[in-house]
Amino acid sequence: MAGLARLQAPGELAAGTVDVWRARRQDASPRHAGLLDHAERRRWAAYRREEDRERFLAGCALAKIALAGYSGRRPADVRFDRTCGHCGQPHGKPLLAGADLHHSVAHSGDVVVVAVGRAPVGVDVEQLDGRPRPLGGGDPGALARLVLAASERAALAAADPSSRERQFLVAWTRKEAVTKAAGDGLRASFTKVVVAADAGTPRLIAWPYPQPPDCVSLHDLDAAQGYVGALAVIGRCEAVRARDGSALLAALA
Ligand SMILES: CC(C)(COP(=O)(O)OP(=O)(O)OC[C@H]1O[C@@H](n2cnc3c(N)ncnc32)[C@H](O)[C@@H]1OP(=O)(O)O)[C@@H](O)C(=O)NCCC(=O)NCCS
Numbered sequence: 001m002a003g004l005a006r007l008q009a010p011g012e013l014a015a016g017t018v019d020v021w022r023a024r025r026q027d028a029s030p031r032h033a034g035l036l037d038h039a040e041r042r043r044w045a046a047y048r049r050e051e052d053r054e055r056f057l058a059g060c061a062l063a064k065i066a067l068a069g070y071s072g073r074r075p076a077d078v079r080f081d082r083t084c085g086h087c088g089q090p091h092g093k094p095l096l097a098g099a100d101l102h103h104s105v106a107h108s109g110d111v112v113v114v115a116v117g118r119a120p121v122g123v124d125v126e127q128l129d130g131r132p133r134p135l136g137g138g139d140p141g142a143l144a145r146l147v148l149a150a151s152e153r154a155a156l157a158a159a160d161p162s163s164r165e166r167q168f169l170v171a172w173t174r175k176e177a178v179t180k181a182a183g184d185g186l187r188a189s190f191t192k193v194v195v196a197a198d199a200g201t202p203r204l205i206a207w208p209y210p211q212p213p214d215c216v217s218l219h220d221l222d223a224a225q226g227y228v229g230a231l232a233v234i235g236r237c238e239a240v241r242a243r244d245g246s247a248l249l250a251a252l253a
Pocket of ligand 1: 056059060084086087091092093094104105106107108123124125176179180181182183184185186187
């Protein structure tokens with residue numbers, strides 16, 4: 001626990017700064033399960049594949065340990081309200097009550113990422129190389145028609161074919177980061193969330209919400225070799241700090 005206290009010491013998080021904690025699913029250990037509440041434990045146990053269990057546990061534990069460090073609580077005392085804003089079921093964006101902190105969790109392949117900020121944040125990461133299943137079930141064109149706006153499809157069609165899968169995932173992660181920041185996730189119409197193409201500065205061009213799109217700060221993340229990632233902040237974001245989530249998980253393991 002002394003190691004954890006040391007790691008939590010840089011717990012200052014100024015408005016306009018977002019910390020992105022990165023870990024691997026393999027960093028999850030049974031000890032982290034002690035941080036889960038009853039409903040989370042049930043979910044964790046219900047995953048049939050070991051890798052899904054590890055991803056969920058690593059993401060949930062990393063979020064709790066990191067948020068504990070900023071809010072001065074014990075990790076086991078960090079509880080999330082996951083009430084869905086649309087139907088009331090406990091499958092919505094996890095929120096930490098009683099603290100001026102926002103966070104977002106993403107996992108893909110071996111990578112687990114948790115972003116924490118003082119404004120609503122959304123993070124997404126997708127495995128690019130060595131995906132277990134092909135994009136769009138082998139029909140990436142159909143997926144592009146489903147989630148990309150006409151201008152985005154045109155930019156993708158003009159791209160070098162060898163870079164199209166990456167460019168699609170860059171657009172996808174930028175869109176999903178934005179909709180996770182807004183709290184809707186895949187419930188939002190992705191064709192109405194329009195982002196700048198890979199070549200340009202990450203930028204939200206249009207979205208289906210009342211605030212102007214330029215109130216959203218969009219950033220690409222260097223998630224890991226073979227992965228694509230994006231961070232969205234509804235508000236200003238002058239600094240994105242890469243943090244060592246593996247060390248944070250190891251300090252408790
Ligand atoms: C959130 C969502 C985009 C995640 O997509 P994914 O690519 O499968 O998974 P990711 O790894 O990127 O993100 C998972 C994390 O997103 C978070 N999350 C869940 N719902 C969320 C929401 N509405 N907004 C933002 N984040 C959400 C959770 O922390 C989740 O991690 P967990 O497994 O620890 O609970 C997707 O599951 C979704 O859109 N769910 C809501 C669908 C919905 O609203 N259905 C109708 C309900 S009435």
